[in-house]
Structure formats: structure tokens, C-alpha cells
Amino acid sequence: MGMTLIEKILARASRRATVTPGENIWVNVDVLMTHDVCGPGTIGVFKREFGANAKVWDANKVVIIPDHYIFTADKRANRNVDILREFVREQDIKYFYDITDLSDFKVNPDYKGVCHVALAQEGHTRPGEVLFGTDSHTCNAGAFGQFASGIGNTDAAFILGTGKLLIKVPSTMRFVLDGEMPDYLLAKDLILQIIGDISVSGANYRTMEFAGEAVGRMTMEERMVLCNMVIEAGGKNGAIAPDETTFEYLRGRTDKPFEPVYTDADASFYSDWHCDVSKLEPVVAKPHSPDNRALARECSDVKIDRVYIGSCTGGKTTDFYNAARLLKGHKVKVPTYLVPATQKVYEDLFTLKYDGETLSEIFLSAGCIEPAAPSCAACLGGPKDTFGRLNEPEVCVSTTNRNFPGRMGDKRSQVYLASPYTAAASAITGYVTDPREFLS
Ligand code: SF4
Numbered sequence: 001m002g003m004t005l006i007e008k009i010l011a012r013a014s015r016r017a018t019v020t021p022g023e024n025i026w027v028n029v030d031v032l033m034t035h036d037v038c039g040p041g042t043i044g045v046f047k048r049e050f051g052a053n054a055k056v057w058d059a060n061k062v063v064i065i066p067d068h069y070i071f072t073a074d075k076r077a078n079r080n081v082d083i084l085r086e087f088v089r090e091q092d093i094k095y096f097y098d099i100t101d102l103s104d105f106k107v108n109p110d111y112k113g114v115c116h117v118a119l120a121q122e123g124h125t126r127p128g129e130v131l132f133g134t135d136s137h138t139c140n141a142g143a144f145g146q147f148a149s150g151i152g153n154t155d156a157a158f159i160l161g162t163g164k165l166l167i168k169v170p171s172t173m174r175f176v177l178d179g180e181m182p183d184y185l186l187a188k189d190l191i192l193q194i195i196g197d198i199s200v201s202g203a204n205y206r207t208m209e210f211a212g213e214a215v216g217r218m219t220m221e222e223r224m225v226l227c228n229m230v231i232e233a234g235g236k237n238g239a240i241a242p243d244e245t246t247f248e249y250l251r252g253r254t255d256k257p258f259e260p261v262y263t264d265a266d267a268s269f270y271s272d273w274h275c276d277v278s279k280l281e282p283v284v285a286k287p288h289s290p291d292n293r294a295l296a297r298e299c300s301d302v303k304i305d306r307v308y309i310g311s312c313t314g315g316k317t318t319d320f321y322n323a324a325r326l327l328k329g330h331k332v333k334v335p336t337y338l339v340p341a342t343q344k345v346y347e348d349l350f351t352l353k354y355d356g357e358t359l360s361e362i363f364l365s366a367g368c369i370e371p372a373a374p375s376c377a378a379c380l381g382g383p384k385d386t387f388g389r390l391n392e393p394e395v396c397v398s399t400t401n402r403n404f405p406g407r408m409g410d411k412r413s414q415v416y417l418a419s420p421y422t423a424a425a426s427a428i429t430g431y432v433t434d435p436r437e438f439l440s
Contacts, residue, residue, distance in 0.1 A: 314399020
């Protein structure tokens with residue numbers, strides 16, 4: 001019997017010839033990522049269990065990315081970043097993407113922004129490896145054919161001390177996306193479609209492997225959108241077979257050799273879901289759950305108060321390019337917040353052009369609020385002074401990934417998850433809007 005690509009990665013990481021879903025195995029970890037929200041807790045457990053003077057298992061395999069609550073006056077949030085700084089100094093951690101001058105993030109070349117996008121841009125997402133992170137959207141890196149999964153602080157502390165983790169091998173649900181992608185659909189529509197079909201617990205502790213010609217034609221940033229949101233279906237991790245698109249993205253970002261693996265033709269799957277993407281329509285996830293799917297056109301009577309384009313899911317260069325493409329020549333009717341995921345994405349807004357204008361020129365002519373400093377910002381609510389936070393019971397169309405009550409701030413607010421096209425179309429009309437109204 002053949003194996004899936006994830007089973008092959010886990011077999012290699014546990015030094016076995018084969019693994020079977022359901023087995024408990026010890027895996028060797030290639031990369032551990034943590035950030036300012038969970039890093040301090042992880043460090044606390046590490047010191048308690050391994051000793052105040054303990055050293056991490058490998059200072060070159062720990063990646064620390066402050067990204068969540070950076071641009072805030074909140075003292076506890078600031079203290080969290082200080083704890084990371086002390087730990088990095090003490091342990092001589094190689095990869096630390098710190099910010100030292102908060103008055104202007106642009107003068108901090110080390111500062112990146114949202115961890116999952118930064119991990120990819122800095123070349124830490126390598127095919128065939130095992131990545132754990134103290135953040136549920138660590139599954140984002142499955143787009144590179146890597147086993148990548150979110151873990152809690154205790155597991156992360158154990159990895160810091162030993163470089164290993166005991167895990168159960170997940171079974172794999174395969175999602176085959178075939179057909180020609182219509183011009184008005186984005187990866188966000190596809191993943192919201194799938195989550196709407198299988199529910200927020202439909203992939204509990206399973207791998208969601210994406211395949212098919214529509215996936216093969218996607219950019220890495222679009223593939224990341226699929227894998228980023230597998231956790232919204234309860235998935236342990238996402239997976240996409242690496243190909244030339246993957247290798248091209250990684251070229252120049254990492255010089256560490258990696259060994260891709262591929263799913264065997266006779267591998268067995270827990271389930272096999274097929275769809276012709278050319279038949280799909282733009283969708284949203286209505287409040288208050290990512291599986292509360294509706295067609296965007298069915299929500300055209302929903303009046304909105306703002307639009308938010310940002311996060312690891314919907315704040316990458318491609319997301320802004322797509323939003324700009326739709327907004328060009330139009331004016332927004334509601335406040336439209338733009339939060340680039342990383343400093344690199346921010347720079348792209350001022351250099352990348354669509355139809356003769358930079359993305360930032362298009363956004364400003366349309367009346368959007370000036371792009372903010374890169375961070376998680378209001379995706380996770382955050383302290384009251386967080387840029388874009390929903391501090392009132394407002395209705396928001398957002399390119400983020402989660403819309404549980406209070407996720408973006410006020411518990412009474414309502415968040416509609418949508419693609420950058422749908423978000424931009426909704427900004428123009430002030431209602432939830434099918435982007436086909438603006439795309440020929
Ligand atoms: S952007 Fe949002 S989902 Fe992504 S890591 Fe930050 S808080 Fe989490």
C-alpha cells in the first residue's frame with residue numbers, strides 16, 4: 001500500500017520506513033516557530049520543565065516572529081515582545097525578526113510582520129520538512145509540501161528542550177479541484193466552499209491534501225490561502241504537492257537543501273472530494289462561523305460598515321493586487337482598511353502596478369484608508385488601540401479567516417469572510433456584493 005506525501009514526511013521524520021494513520025510516533029522537528037502572544041508562555045514552560053539555565057535543542061531551528069500586538073501602547077503586549085528579546089539574547093537564536101523603532105516600522109529591516117507569510121518569504125517553509133508553530137494557522141506552510149501544524153505552548157516548550165514531539169499520524173482527506181478557474185473566483189472562495197460543505201469540524205485531526213489542475217495553476221500565495229484555512233475545518237494540517245511553482249518561489253529564499261516527497265498513486269484516503277471549480281460562484285462565510293456559507297449574491301441586502309483587507313490569509317501581495325484590480329476607477333462607500341501582512345507586501349503596494357498605477361495609488365484614489373504598518377492588526381481583535389479593530393457592533397466584510405463572535409473586537413460585531421474581490425466589490429457598494437458586478 002502506498003503512502004500520502006504527509007505520511008512519507010512523517011515516516012522520514014520518525015526514522016521509519018512507513019507510518020499508518022492513527023499510529024503514535026515521535027518526530028524530529030526541523031523548525032519551531034513562535035510569536036509574541038504564545039512565545040512568553042512557551043518560554044515559561046521551557047524554563048520550568050528544563051531548568052532556568054537550559055539551552056534550546058538547536059538555536060538555528062527556532063524562528064521567533066513578533067507580529068500580533070506590536071503597534072499598541074498596551075503594556076502587557078509590549079512586555080511580551082521584551083520577553084522574546086531577552087530569550088533570543090540568552091539563547092543566541094538565529095532567526096528573530098524584531099522591531100526596535102516603533103515610530104516608523106520601515107526603518108527596521110529585520111521586522112517582517114505576520115508570521116506565516118514571513119516564514120514563507122524568508123524561506124523557512126521547505127518541502128519534506130516538519131514545522132510546528134504556536135499558532136493555529138501554521139498549517140499555511142502545507143502549501144509547500146511541508147508537514148506544518150499549530151501546537152500549544154506545552155508541546156512547543158517540549159520541542160524547545162528536545163527537538164521532538166509525539167504525534168498521531170493523521171489520516172488524509174483529499175480535495176481534488178479540477179476545471180478552469182473563473183476570472184471572478186479566488187482560492188478564498190474555494191476554501192470557504194469546502195468548509196461550508198464539510199463544516200468546522202469536518203476535518204478534525206486530519207490532513208487536507210489539495211490536488212487537481214486548478215491547484216496546479218495557482219500561485220504560491222493562492223495555495224497558501226487553501227492551506228491556511230484547513231484549521232477552520234478542524235484540520236491538523238494542509239498539504240499540496242510541491243512543483244516548479246513551489247521551487248521557483250523558494251529560489252533565492254533558502255539555500256538549505258530539501259527533499260520533496262509525493263503521494264503514491266495507490267495511497268489510501270479517508271475521503272476523496274472532487275469538484276469542478278468552473279461551476280462555483282463567489283461565496284462568503286456569514287457571521288459567526290467560517291462554515292456558515294452563502295453565495296455572495298444571496299447577501300446583497302446586507303449593509304456593511306467597513307471592509308478589512310489583511311491577515312495571513314488575505315493580506316498578501318496577490319490579495320492586494322486583486323483588490324486593486326477591482327477597485328480601480330471606483331470610489332469606496334465605507335471605510336476600507338488595508339493591512340499588509342509583511343513589510344515586503346507593504347513595499348509591493350508602492351512598487352507593483354496595475355494598469356499603469358501602483359496599487360497604493362489605486363487604493364488612495366478609491367478613498368481607502370492609507371495602508372497600515374504590517375502586523376496581525378485587527379484580525380485577532382487585539383488591544384483597544386489596534387488599527388482597524390471593530391470597537392463597535394459594526395458589520396465588516398473581511399479577507400481574514402475566522403469570524404467567531406468577538407474575533408475582530410466587539411462581540412456584537414458581525415464579520416463576513418470573503419475573497420479580496422468580494423471585499424473590494426462590497427467596499428464600492430456598501431453592501432455585501434458579488435464581484436461579478438464589477439468584473440467582466
Ligand atoms: S493574521 Fe490573524 S490568523 Fe494570521 S497569524 Fe495573525 S492573528 Fe492569526
